[in-house]
Amino acid sequence: MSIRFQVNGEEVEVGSDGASTLILALRNELGLKGTRFGCGEENCGACNVMIDDRLHYACSIFVEDVTGKRVETVEGLRGPVADALRAALAEAGAGQCGYCLSGIFVTAHDLLSRRQRPSMVEVKQALSRNLCRCGAHLGILRAVAAAIDTVVASGGYDEA
Structure with missing residues (x-):
C-alpha cells in the first residue's frame, strides 16, 4: 500500500x-x-x-x-516565530536532555503563530500537555516568554 x-x-x-x-x-x-x-x-x-x-x-x-x-x-517549521523560539530555547538552555523539546517547540510555535502576544497563563495552558521529565519547565517558560518578546520587538505581530 x-x-x-x-x-x-x-x-x-x-x-x-x-x-x-x-x-x-x-x-x-x-x-x-x-x-x-x-x-x-x-x-x-x-x-x-x-x-x-x-x-x-x-x-x-x-x-x-x-x-x-x-x-x-x-x-x-520556519519563519520569525520559529527563529525566535530556536534562539530563545538555546539561549535559556531550556532542555536538559532535550527529548521533549521538539514537541514543546511545535506546540509553542502553534500558539505563537495563532495568538498575538499570549499571556503566560495561555503559554502554560498550551504547554500543559507536554511532559518534560527533566523538570526544565521554568527554563522552557522563560524561553517562550523571550521568544514572544523577540517576535514583538521585530514587528512580527501587528500592532493591535
Whole structure:
C-alpha cells in the first residue's frame, strides 16, 4: 500500500501499512528523527506535529488518515516565530536532555503563530500537555516568554 501526503512542503510517498502510525512513517521511512516517541498515548506531547495547520499527536494518528494532507514537523517549521523560539530555547538552555523539546517547540510555535502576544497563563495552558521529565519547565517558560518578546520587538505581530 502506498500513501501520499506532504511533509514540510514536499510531496512524499510511504509504503507502510495504512494502519501504521504517522510517527513510525516519519522516523523510519522518511528519516525525520525530530518527532520523538514518548508514551504512545497522547500524554507527553513529544510527538507533536502540525497537520493541515492543526496540532496533532503523531503517535496516535494512522498514516492513512494523513493521505493528501500537509504535515509539518519540527524540522520544517520556519519563519520569525520559529527563529525566535530556536534562539530563545538555546539561549535559556531550556532542555536538559532535550527529548521533549521538539514537541514543546511545535506546540509553542502553534500558539505563537495563532495568538498575538499570549499571556503566560495561555503559554502554560498550551504547554500543559507536554511532559518534560527533566523538570526544565521554568527554563522552557522563560524561553517562550523571550521568544514572544523577540517576535514583538521585530514587528512580527501587528500592532493591535
